[in-house]
Each structure stands twice: as structure tokens, then as C-alpha cells.
Amino acid sequence: MADILVIGRNDAESLGLGWEEILNVIEDVFRERAAGHVENPPKPGIHPRDDAFIHAMPAYLARSGLAGCKWIAGYPQNTRRGLPYIQGLLILTDPETGSTLAVIDGAWLTEVRTAAVSGVVARRFAPAPRRLGVIGCGVQARRHLTMFLDIAPSIETVQAFDHKPRAASDFAQLAADHGTQGQVARSAAEAVANADLVVTAGAIHTDPVQELDGSEVAENSVILPIDFDAAWQTKAITGSSLFCVDDIEQYEYYQREGYFRGYPSPTMELAAALSATDRVPAQGKRIFLNLGLAMEDVALGGLVYRLCMEKGAGHRVPLT
Secondary structure (H helix, E strand, O other), rough: OOOEEOHHHHHHOOOOOOHHHHHHHHHHHHHHHHHHOOEOOOEEEEOOOOEEEEEEEEEEOOOOOOOEEEEEOOOOHHHHHOOOOOEEEEEEEOOOOOOOEEEEEEHHHHHHHHHHHHHHHHHOOOOOEEEEEEEEEOOHHHHHHHHHHHHHHOOOOEHHHHHOOOHHHHHHHHHHOOOOOOEEEEOOOHHHHHOOEEEEEEOOOOOOOOOOOOOOOOOOOOOEOOOOOOOOOOHHOOOOOOOEEEOHHHHHHHOOOOOOOOOOOEEHHHHHHHHOHHHHHOOOOOEEEEEOOOOHHHHHHHHHHHHHHHHHEEEEEEEO
């Protein structure tokens, strides 16, 4: 077996990728999926600890000529140990020979591609948001913030809430550092009050709190839950003009696992929404539930691998 390229967080960051380029890659893979060129089975998982998961996420992108599998762990209790919530690796594979091409930091990929999916949605369906509401001010929320402030200069106010007050104040300061007004909310409801773009980015729990019923946000808003059903009551979903998920099969799998209890069937998948934007209502509360798909990791990982090869980034490791 030949040497493989190991690409760490610093290697990926050194490439200087801009959000527009990243969003274009992610939107392209959803269009590839809509055209039937993606194999992306629901991710199986194991649960070694309460409220923790380790998922295997394979995908094959036939048109792009990319294949890979991400092995990713989420441990909410890690924050008390000074460890990251999300950790893992993406193995990028040559689909022609099955040879391993690269191993890439899965936590970095997860941060960036998750924010990028939200960015793709906002770019298409919330083109000029003014008030951004954020619940949960951790790593993923910060990625979302820097991405949104880059692609949506119309944002005037950022409202943030976290059960850890310091996290919310740091988040508001990050918004201010980027020239946008940052406000610390006293509650989840206050954070999303009258917001026309909303991100809920708390930890995923088997016993969700579900503080929000949808009445808090602006009438014509785009809502982006990246924390499964942790924040939103069933009433918020049934009262929306659109309930879109990235993968219905995966959504139904998680319903069988006990998540999304009482939630309705989705209106459509995101690949269909992006391929036929006229099917997406322009008004009302539109909810885009991002469960996370391996194809996003493989698409972004493929871009990172190609650029590392071109620029000589990363580290070669012999396997023989």
C-alpha cells in the first residue's frame, strides 16, 4: 500500500478556503444527489455512553469521483473534561482501486460543512437577513457566525443565548469584532425573538428540552436546527410553511431511534429544494433540518485533498 496523506486542522486552515468556494462545493453535491449520482446510506451508530454517539458515515459521489467514510464521535460531557465535543476522522478512498488516499481531521470537516449547508440554505432562501438568532454558542455556532457575517452583510443584529453566560457574551463580542451588533439574550426565546434567520446549535440529547414553539421568530423566517429536536416543539414544526430535511430516510431512521417524537413527515429533501427552488415557499416559517450527510464531508474532503496535493500541504505517512 502506498503512503497516505494525513491532513490536520492546521493543514486545512492553511489552504485559505473562502466561504463562497466552500458553499459552492456543498451546493454542488446536493445537486449531484438530486441527479441520482450519490450513494449515501443512513449513518449507523453506537452509543458507548449516555447522550454520546459514534457514527460511521460512508458516501460515494459518482460524478465527482470521490468516496470516503467519516468515523465521528459526539460526547457532550467532554466539555467538563476539557475535551472537544466532536472528534473523528475522514478516510478518503480512491473509488477506482479502493486505496486509501488521505485521512482528514473529521472535527474540522464537520464544523465547516455543517455551517456551509446552513449557508447554502440562507443564500437561496434567506437572501437578506437582518436579525440572526443563535441558541448554543459553542464551536459550531461560532463557525456559523463567521460564515453568515461573511456571506450576509445585511445582518445588523446578532442575538445569542447559551446556558453558560460567558459563552454567550464571548459570542456577542465575536459579532461585535466583525462589525455587527451583538446582544446577549436572557433566554432562548429572547435570542430568537423577531429573528428572520435562526440557528439552534446546542448539544443533541435523547431527552430534549424543546423550549421554542415557533411563535417567537419573525413571521417570514428561515430556521436552521443543527441540534436535532433539542430546541423546537412539535408545534413549531407543524406550524411552519415548510419542513425540509437533508435526508428523509435518515430522518425516519432517527425517529425509530426515539428522536423527533411527534414530528410530522418532512415536506421535501434539501436536494429537491435546491434543484427546484420554485417549490419552496417564499413566506412563512421555513425549517431546514440538517442531520448531517457523509456526502458533504466527502465533497469538502475531496476539495481539501486536491488543494493539499497542489500546494504540498499535509504530512505523508508510510503504511508499509
